[in-house]
Amino acid sequence: MMQNFNIPWDIALADSVGSNALLAAATILIIHTLGYYRPDNKNYFYLLVWCVVISVIWTAVVKLSLISFFSYDEAYKTFLLRSIPVRFDMAFLVIGCSVIMSMLWYNLEEKKHVESRKADAEKLARDAELYKLRQQLQPHFLFNSLNSISALAGNQPEQARKMIQQLSDFLRGALKKEDHQLTTLTEELQHLQLYLDMEKMRFGHRLSTVIKHDENSLQFLIPPMLLQPIVENAIKFGLYDTTDNITIFIEAKTFNDYLEITVQNPFDPETSIPKQGTGFGLSSVQRRLYLLFVRNDLLSTTVKGNQFITTVKIPRNDKNDIDR
Amino acid sequence: MIKTILIDDEPLARAIIREYIESFPQLEIVQECGDGFEGLKAIMQHKPQLIFLDVQMPKINGFEMLELIEDAPAVIFVTAFDEYAIKAFESHAIDYLLKPFSRERFSKAVEKFIEQSEKNIKQAPALPDSMTLSPQQSQRVVVKTAGKIKIIPVEDIQYLEAADDYVRIQTKEGGFLKNRTMAHFEKSLDANVFVRTHRSYIVNVQQITRIDPYEKENYVAILKNGAQVAVSKSGYAKLKSVLGL
Numbered sequence: 001m002m003q004n005f006n007i008p009w010d011i012a013l014a015d016s017v018g019s020n021a022l023l024a025a026a027t028i029l030i031i032h033t034l035g036y037y038r039p040d041n042k043n044y045f046y047l048l049v050w051c052v053v054i055s056v057i058w059t060a061v062v063k064l065s066l067i068s069f070f071s072y073d074e075a076y077k078t079f080l081l082r083s084i085p086v087r088f089d090m091a092f093l094v095i096g097c098s099v100i101m102s103m104l105w106y107n108l109e110e111k112k113h114v115e116s117r118k119a120d121a122e123k124l125a126r127d128a129e130l131y132k133l134r135q136q137l138q139p140h141f142l143f144n145s146l147n148s149i150s151a152l153a154g155n156q157p158e159q160a161r162k163m164i165q166q167l168s169d170f171l172r173g174a175l176k177k178e179d180h181q182l183t184t185l186t187e188e189l190q191h192l193q194l195y196l197d198m199e200k201m202r203f204g205h206r207l208s209t210v211i212k213h214d215e216n217s218l219q220f221l222i223p224p225m226l227l228q229p230i231v232e233n234a235i236k237f238g239l240y241d242t243t244d245n246i247t248i249f250i251e252a253k254t255f256n257d258y259l260e261i262t263v264q265n266p267f268d269p270e271t272s273i274p275k276q277g278t279g280f281g282l283s284s285v286q287r288r289l290y291l292l293f294v295r296n297d298l299l300s301t302t303v304k305g306n307q308f309i310t311t312v313k314i315p316r317n318d319k320n321d322i323d324r
Numbered sequence: 325m326i327k328t329i330l331i332d333d334e335p336l337a338r339a340i341i342r343e344y345i346e347s348f349p350q351l352e353i354v355q356e357c358g359d360g361f362e363g364l365k366a367i368m369q370h371k372p373q374l375i376f377l378d379v380q381m382p383k384i385n386g387f388e389m390l391e392l393i394e395d396a397p398a399v400i401f402v403t404a405f406d407e408y409a410i411k412a413f414e415s416h417a418i419d420y421l422l423k424p425f426s427r428e429r430f431s432k433a434v435e436k437f438i439e440q441s442e443k444n445i446k447q448a449p450a451l452p453d454s455m456t457l458s459p460q461q462s463q464r465v466v467v468k469t470a471g472k473i474k475i476i477p478v479e480d481i482q483y484l485e486a487a488d489d490y491v492r493i494q495t496k497e498g499g500f501l502k503n504r505t506m507a508h509f510e511k512s513l514d515a516n517v518f519v520r521t522h523r524s525y526i527v528n529v530q531q532i533t534r535i536d537p538y539e540k541e542n543y544v545a546i547l548k549n550g551a552q553v554a555v556s557k558s559g560y561a562k563l564k565s566v567l568g569l
Contacts, residue, residue, distance in 0.1 A: 140380075143404035144334065147423035151340035204335045206358075239333070243359045243382045268383075 031102045055092040170194040177224035213252035233281035238265035325352040331363035332378035344430045360389035379403040388466040467500040486524040521559035
């Protein structure tokens with residue numbers, strides 16, 4: 001184009017290379033600065049002023065340097081002076097666009113960063129909460145069991161030894177388990193049996209249990225230590241709400257896409273405190289199910305005469321679904 | 325011989341006390357009980373000097389059982405719950421054994437009892453008012469009526485009325501007297517539900533249908549069943565703040 005103005009090609013080349021290099025430098029400078037400091041939303045006006053100022057400086061520098069370099073060429077001088085407004089407009093557009101682009105990019109990056117941090121924090125919190133919920137072994141159970149062992153040690157040392165073994169196996173199992181490792185119902189029931197045997201040792205003939213399950217349910221994968229607090233709640237509820245001998249029924253049934261486990265204990269509908277039924281034991285189970293499956297409808301309780309029934313549904317899950 | 329009763333719902337927990345007691349020939353176990361009802365009956369029948377009492381038991385807990393006894397014997401609490409310790413000492417228990425406990429610790433508790441009974445230190449009256457059922461607010465009130473024990477969930481209480489040395493607990497089944505003070509109930513019941521509206525009344529706010537002015541500066545609360553409860557000027561202010569008026 002410059003040829004049309006009768007400008008030699010060497011001057012034209014120097015002009016375009018020089019001015020473009022300067023423009024690039026200005027753009028890089030402003031983008032780099034934005035990396036460290038970005039005005040917040042209200043101050044976008046300053047950004048505009050910046051763009052204008054930098055464009056003006058660029059135009060001035062280009063004009064002054066080119067004029068001093070090529071002062072011998074009158075035609076070029078005229079051309080240069082007449083093209084100043086166009087050059088300024090171009091510079092402003094280029095700088096403005098790169099500022100907008102880089103602002104967008106930086107904001108996006110920052111958002112990504114914040115979100116990943118938030119996700120990390122949430123995961124940590126969830127893991128900690130799950131860990132806590134799983135560890136809520138009733139210390140009373142532990143101390144009462146130790147007291148029973150102490151009593152047995154006097155007259156029935158063999159029984160004491162057996163109970164120490166059961167308690168150790170139970171504790172080891174409880175400590176080892178992690179949430180993202182699902183266990184089969186078989187394993188869970190074995191672990192539960194240790195607990196039930198110890199409770200029967202403590203409460204003698206007052207406590208008996210009936211466990212039923214269908215063929216398919218045994219291999220069903222469930223979160224570890226989920227059943228234990230439900231059964232614990234049922235036993236406590238049953239034993240402390242009546243003075244009779246009690247039987248706890250535990251039943252597992254497989255359906256298409258979930259496993260249903262019901263735990264049934266007797267209670268006294270006349271004197272029982274309604275709150276007790278959804279006491280701490282169950283609310284922690286509810287919370288855990290929510291953290292694992294993001295569903296609040298998996299745990300329910302019903303009353304049938306003097307029987308209190310807790311039902312928990314565990315969705316059939318690919319191992320991956322629960323693995324985080 | 326010192327007549328002793330063991331009250332614990334776990335047979336093995338009683339067994340170890342029985343075993344440790346053997347080294348104190350002056351102590352005689354007259355009965356072992358598996359719950360508070362049995363315990364209550366046995367205490368009435370045998371009038372023991374000393375009882376070993378568990379806290380968490382079927383139906384009524386150890387503290388509730390003690391509340392029902394006019395002239396309670398000396399008590400050594402035996403429990404795995406350490407959160408009851410303060411309350412136990414407030415109830416002037418001799419000692420508080422945490423399960424599991426050693427023979428030495430057990431002996432210390434019994435010796436403490438023997439020492440106190442030799443010095444003939446008079447046991448404090450059954451339970452002071454500062455004692456409540458559990459670390460939290462009471463969920464229920466246990467009363468004795470015509471020889472039977474009645475457990476009243478607090479939701480069923482309409483209002484409480486002072487009656488000389490007793491408090492009348494009004495429910496839809498009628499009134500039950502309990503040998504406590506108004507201050508005791510004011511403290512042990514949930515203050516957001518039970519409001520002391522008057523020197524002689526504590527009312528369950530969920531039972532109130534309306535509040536009418538009554539003479540100057542006084543009010544009267546009308547309950548769902550039509551009962552009227554006096555509300556003093558300061559009681560009215562309390563009611564207003566609880567009801568968020």
